[in-house]
Amino acid sequence: MKALKDLDIEKNIINLIEWISKYGKTSDDGITRLLYTDTWKDAQEALKQLLNEKGFMTYYDEVGNLFGKLEGCKYKDETILTGSHIDTVVNGGKLDGQFGIIGGIIAIKYLKEKFGKPLRNIEVVSMAEEEGSRFPFTFWGSKNIVGAVERKDMEGIKDVDGIKFTEAIEKSGFKFKEKNSEIRDDLKAFIELHIEQGGVLEKEKKSIGIVEHIAGQKRFMVEVEGEANHAGTTPMGYRRDAMHGSGKMIAQIMDLAKDYGDPLVATVGRVEVVPNTTNVIPGKVVFSLDIRHVDSEVVTNFINEAFLKLKDIAKDMDLKIKVNRYMDGEPVAMDTDLVNIIKRQCQENRLNYKLMHSGAGHDSQVFAKHIPTSLIFVPSHKGISHHYTEYTEAKDLAEGVKVLIKILYNLAYMDKQH
Amino acid sequence: MKALKDLDIEKNIINLIEWISKYGKTSDDGITRLLYTDTWKDAQEALKQLLNEKGFMTYYDEVGNLFGKLEGCKYKDETILTGSHIDTVVNGGKLDGQFGIIGGIIAIKYLKEKFGKPLRNIEVVSMAEEEGSRFPFTFWGSKNIVGAVERKDMEGIKDVDGIKFTEAIEKSGFKFKEKNSEIRDDLKAFIELHIEQGGVLEKEKKSIGIVEHIAGQKRFMVEVEGEANHAGTTPMGYRRDAMHGSGKMIAQIMDLAKDYGDPLVATVGRVEVVPNTTNVIPGKVVFSLDIRHVDSEVVTNFINEAFLKLKDIAKDMDLKIKVNRYMDGEPVAMDTDLVNIIKRQCQENRLNYKLMHSGAGHDSQVFAKHIPTSLIFVPSHKGISHHYTEYTEAKDLAEGVKVLIKILYNLAYMDKQH
Known part of the structure; x- marks a missing residue:
């Protein structure tokens, strides 16, 4: 394969990212593009036109879900799929999701111009939705592709304006699948290019992350109940202070998470104190606990150990605790063969790569349960994501596209992968 | 002195408390009676009429501030004052404040009927305001009596409806003092009867609390700044988690407060987490810290020690802290001679008393800087106060009034106190 014209790829990416970012642009120069809204439809239609112009x-x-297909000449019932999601969070950045689509288009176009028709079909997909930003449902796009969603799941769901999911889908000109079919037989692999949404690659000065696992994610709400009382007239010995207890619990859970070490992460992101008044001893505290790891067993051990600590503290301080699990996602492994191929490609091309896990969820975790799937990361500046200041240097974006070109070449242009 | 007719006093208290509680009664059977409102004016006018009927x-x-005077026959330029405040918090109880007024009326009337004219004048005062519930200003009544308030302090102040303090006072038919005079020369002592607003007397099965000190009160807002980040994609080692840090800080401050022991109390009542989302590492936490003690030096030592811990944690976890003190009330001692007289009286009458401090603020702390002052507590069931469920058994209320009768007798009917 000839050396890639780096500068052209960089310029191409920036131009196309800026172009597609017009659809839903916010005053902060971010993007708000929620599922089945007009800006969302406009973006999909614009992409469709672009794909047509490029010969897809x-x-x-x-x-x-929008697909752009480059037909193969030999294995016509085999398709290599790449892409990501077109929706964004409110005032999100220009890279989360759509970079994987733009990157896919550039990669396939490059391959076509350089090598002509592939042996297998290559398709790029602009998936309808992944973020759950409009309706409280994530991975709408990929779950529909793999047949993992049922109409009844969506029937009660509304957006913040009270618009039903069922109305929104019809208004946009689409509809529920008549039959929730299995994943298409021709799909042989899915490759997703995405920004890291974390600061690891940047901190470790790596250009490419090859994801081995997407972390499992368990979320709990922990309710700590004590007794509200006057802050001045209740001696320390007579208190059942829910905040004192929660402070200890949070500190100990976090310390334990640090002791466990990577890749376990634990976060108490949300804390509600009742009554939350300076001169009243808190009678109740409710805090969230988000735990992620690539190994279910480690998560289970951690949770058991952490909850034992919570119980000890509660008992010691005469507090009641209730723990409610409201999310329970298993870790998902990416395809080992694909990881190895990409790793070798990176080594051959002297790319600065890192084998890593993803702490955030991605469409790849939906595909991985059905077909060989690979997720490739490029760095996120300062780890910022879901924010209009999200940024990745053009050269890193280009590096990601180049890795995508190589793996698509390997999968679609060669008889056997090696 | 003859044995007091207990049952009559109990019945008297209950009747009068229920009667005055009509003014501002809420649907919960609590009271909302805010300064210079119509219900407030009605309550003062009703009390005035009652006092007139009783011969005051x-x-x-x-x-x-409403005064009811029983004239003395010998030391006409000496007055013993008792009473408390007539205002309440929103949906407050029937005892906080007005019990001290009703108790005072019953005590003086009893003394008059039993012993005729005192040597010194006795006055009962129904003070305009103590709670700060309508306007952000506390102790309006007592501060005016001792000459500790200036017109300019009130000029910018508004209630939640935007009504100016200056308008409210005029509308009620009262006005700012023309000249903010010193405390009246004739006032020789102030005795306040009040519910405890804490659970100590009930827990320790005591009927009377003789307050030796009103605790000093310092309040701080502690701002802990870290870095908000994605809960999934940021390894524990790369985090600057403001909640993890705050959890440690809160736990350590509270543990330290327990170690210091009574009467020190420390409370973190209010906690604000930013952005307060389950899947984002908190970038900022602001928490309140309320510290009370009867000895300024102890408070200072505690604060120094606590803040050293905060700084250590912040340094250790790469967090920034800002501490802002927004309240700094010195402890106030009650008059030792009065404490001793009341204590001896309790002993002579085999009353179940406790020498204690008040963790809450009271009008007594305003008077104590000017004249000999004593604060007498009766128990609060479960320590509840500032709530419509506030409750004290009738026999305990009566016990308080009997102690008040005895000290008023001692101060106003005897040539010299002993």
């Missing part, structure tokens, strides 16, 4: 055959599925 | 000479001062 385009089509939507029933729910609005 | 009555008068308001300029700001609306």
Whole structure:
């Protein structure tokens, strides 16, 4: 394969990212592009037109996932899929999601111009939704592709304005799948290019992250109940202070998480104190606990150990605790063969890569349960994501696209992968 | 002195408390009676009429403190004052404040009927305001009596409806003092009867609390700044988690307060987490810290020690802290001679008393800087106060009034106190 024209790829990426970012642009120069809104539809339609102009055959599925196909000449019933999601969070950045689509288009176009028709079909997908920003449901796009969603799941769901999911989908011109079919037989692999949304690659000065696992994620609400009382007239010995107890619990859980070490992460992100008044001893504290790891067993051990600490503190301080688990996502492994191929490619091309896990969820975790899947990261400046200041240097974006080009070449242009 | 007719006193208290509680009664059977409102004015006017009927000479001062006077026959330029405040918090109880007024009326009336004219004048005062519930200013009544308030302090102040303090006072028919005079020369002592507003007397099965000190009170807002980041993609080692740090700080401050022991109390009542989202590492936490003790030096030592811990934690976890003190009240000692007289009286009458401090603020702390002052507590069931469920058994209320009768007798009917 000839040396890639780095500068052209960089320029191409920046131009196309800026172009697609017009759809839903906010005053902060961020993007708000929520599922089935007009800006969302405009973005999908613009992409469709672009794909047509570039010579892709385009089509939507029933729910609005947009596909652009470059047909293969030999294995016509085998398709290599790449892409990501087109929706954003409110006032999100220009890279989360759509970079994987733009990167896919550039990669396939490059391959086509350089090497002509592939042996297998290559498709790029602009998935309808992943963020759960409009409706409280994530991975709408990929879950529909793999047949992992049922119409009844969506029927009660509304957005913040009270608009029903069922209304929104019809208004946008799409519809629920008549039959929630299995994943298409022709799909042989899915490759997703995405920004890291964390600061690890930047901190460790790496250009490429090859994801081995997407972390499992368990979320709990911990309710600590004591007794509200006057802050001045209740001696320390007579208190059942829910905040004192919660402070100890939070400190000990976090210390324990640090002791466990990478890749375990634990976060208490939300804390509600009742009554939350300076001169009243808190009678109740409710805090969230988010735990992620790539190994279910480690998570289970951690949780058991952490909750034992919570119980000890509660008992010691005469507090009641209630723990409610409201999310329980298993870790998902990416395809080992694909990881190895990409790793070798990085080594051959002297790329500065890191084998890593993803602490955030991605469409890849939905695909990985059905077909060989790989997730490739480029750095995020300061780890910022879901914010209009999200940023990755153009050369890093280009590096990601180059890795994508190589793996797509390997999968679609060669008879056997090696 | 003859044995007091206990049952009559109990019945008297209950009847009068229920009667005055009509003014501002809430649907919960609590009271909302805010300064210079119609219900407040009605309550003062009703009390004035009652006092007149009972043979008291009555008068308001300029700001609306109501006085009922029983004239002395010998030391006509010496007055013993008792009473408390007539205002309440929103949906407060029937005892906080007005019990001290009703108790005073019953005590003086009892003394008059039993012993005729005192040597010194005795006055009962129904003070305009103590709670700070309508306007952000506390002790309006007592501060005006001792000459510790200036017109300019009140000029910018508004209630939640935007009504100016200056308008409210005029509308009620009262006015600012023309000249903010010193405390009246004739006032020789102030005795306040009040519910404890804490659970100590009930827990320790005592009927009477003789307050030796009102605790000093310092309040701080502690701002802990870290770095907000993605809960999944930021390894524990790369975090600057403001909640992890705050949890440690809160736990350590509280543990330290327990180690210091009574009467020190420390409370973190209010906690604000930013952005307060389950999947984002908190970038900022602001928490309140309320510290009370009867000895300034102990408070200072505690604060120094506590803040050293905060700084160590912050340094250790790469967090920034800002501490802002927004309240700094010195402890106030009650008059030792009065404490001793009341204590001896309790012993002679085999009353179940406790020498104690008050963790809450009271009008007594305003008077104590000017004249010999004593604060007498009766128990509060479960320590509840500032709530419509506030409750004290009738026999305990009566016990308090009997102690008040005895000390008023001692101060106003005897040539020399002993």
